[in-house]
Structures are given as structure tokens and as C-alpha cells.
Amino acid sequence: MLLAxxxxxxxxxxxxxxxxxxxxxxxxxxxxxQILADTLARVCSGxxxxxxxxxxxxxxxxxxxxxxxxxxxGAGPGVVLCRGVLYARADTLLTLMGEPGMVALSGGRASVDxxxxxxxxxxxxxxxxxxxxxxxxxxxxxxxxxxxxxxxATLWPKETLLHLKALGPSxxxxxxxxxxxxxxx
Numbered sequence: 768m769l770l771a772x773x774x775x776x777x778x779x780x781x782x783x784x785x786x787x788x789x790x791x792x793x794x795x796x797x798x799x800x801q802i803l804a805d806t807l808a809r810v811c812s813g814x815x816x817x818x819x820x821x822x823x824x825x826x827x828x829x830x831x832x833x834x835x836x837x838x839x840x841g842a843g844p845g846v847v848l849c850r851g852v853l854y855a856r857a858d859t860l861l862t863l864m865g866e867p868g869m870v871a872l873s874g875g876r877a878s879v880d881x882x883x884x885x886x887x888x889x890x891x892x893x894x895x896x897x898x899x900x901x902x903x904x905x906x907x908x909x910x911x912x913x914x915x916x917x918x919x920a921t922l923w924p925k926e927t928l929l930h931l932k933a934l935g936p937s938x939x940x941x942x943x944x945x946x947x948x949x950x951x952x
Contacts, residue, residue, distance in 0.1 A: 815847070815848045816839065817847060817853060817918030817920070818920075819839060819860070819919070819921070820837055820920075821837075821860070821863040821921075821924065822835055822922065823835070823836060823863075823864075823865060823927055824930035832934060833930070836863045838855060838863055847896070848918035852898055852899075853900065853917075853918070854898055855896060855897060855902070856894050856895075857870035857877065857888070857896060857897045860897070864906065869881075871895065872889075872895050875887060877895060877897050877902065886901045887901075899922075900912075903922055906925065907924075907950045909944060910922050923941055923945070925945075928942045929942070
């Protein structure tokens with residue numbers, strides 16, 4: 768069961784997997800599923816299930832004005848740490864970020880809304896998983912990965928960062944971090 772949840776993480780390293788154009792919702796042929804599982808067992812035997820908290824503006828939260836939605840961990844598969852790199856299910860991640868979009872695969876890279884990127888991506892059970900750090904950067908989101916638990920992170924989408932900026936100087940620390948990282952002006 769654990770292997771099935773992580774087959775996406777390192778599948779593109781298998782020369783038997785072709786890098787065609789696959790989109791969200793496309794079925795994976797049984798033989799390809801077996802290849803993906805075999806690849807993970809060989810390349811990412813130490814893969815860990817992870818989680819990402821996605822921060823969202825929430826005016827009903829009196830003190831912080833921010834709430835969090837969980838991807839992965841107890842919420843089911845969706846995040847994996849493979850060889851020190853976090854990968855997340857792209858379609859679910861976009862939904863939790865409150866951003867429209869469609870992610871497809873082409874040659875082991877993500878294509879977002881028809882625009883090719885250099886973001887590494889893999890297909891798992893018909894859904895693309897993307898390398899989280901460059902994906903977050905491409906969406907102008909600040910990713911904070913926990914140092915003591917590398918399989919867990921918090922994602923601050925652009926909308927949330929701008930919301931924090933609007934709350935005033937005492938709440939804009941994360942926004943300022945995003946500016947220093949070159950994510951926002």
C-alpha cells in the first residue's frame with residue numbers, strides 16, 4: 768500500500784516510461800503502473816509520505832485572518848518526499864491555493880495552462896505530481912519547508928501574502944520574506 772501511494776515520485780528516471788503528453792484524469796495503463804511501482808522501489812525505496820498546509824485568507828478567523836487546508840498526511844496521498852525533494856499532486860494543490868489551472872505532462876515536465884515549464888513532474892494514478900518548490904515559485908507562492916521534518920511544508924499563495932500585507936506592518940513578515948525571495952514586488 769505504501770509503495771502504491773508513492774509510485775509517482777521518481778518514475779521519470781525509468782527509461783521504460785515514455786514522456787508523452789498526459790493530462791489530469793488520463794488513465795495509466797496497467798503495464799505502465801507496474802513500471803512506475805518498480806521504479807519507485809528501485810530509486811525511492813526510502814520515500815516518505817508528507818503533507819503541505821496551504822494558507823488561505825479567512826476573515827472568519829478573528830485573530831490571524833488566515834486558515835489552513837491540508838494536502839497529504841491524514842488527508843490521503845498527495846505529497847511525497849523522494850530523495851530530499853517534495854512532490855505534490857498538482858490539481859489538488861491548485862484547488863487548495865484557490866487558483867484555476869490545468870497541469871499536463873510532457874517529457875517529464877509540467878505544462879501549466881498549456882505553457883511549458885521546467886518543473887519536474889510525474890504521473891501517478893492519472894494525476895500529475897510536481898516538484899513543489901519550483902511549482903510554488905512559478906505561482907508566486909512562498910514555500911516554507913520544515914527543517915526537522917523535511918516531508919512537511921507550509922505554502923503561502925500570493926493571494927494570502929497580499930492579504931497579510933493589507934493587514935498592516937505587524938502581519939507582513941511573510942510578505943516581506945516573499946519580496947526578499949523575489950516572488951513579489
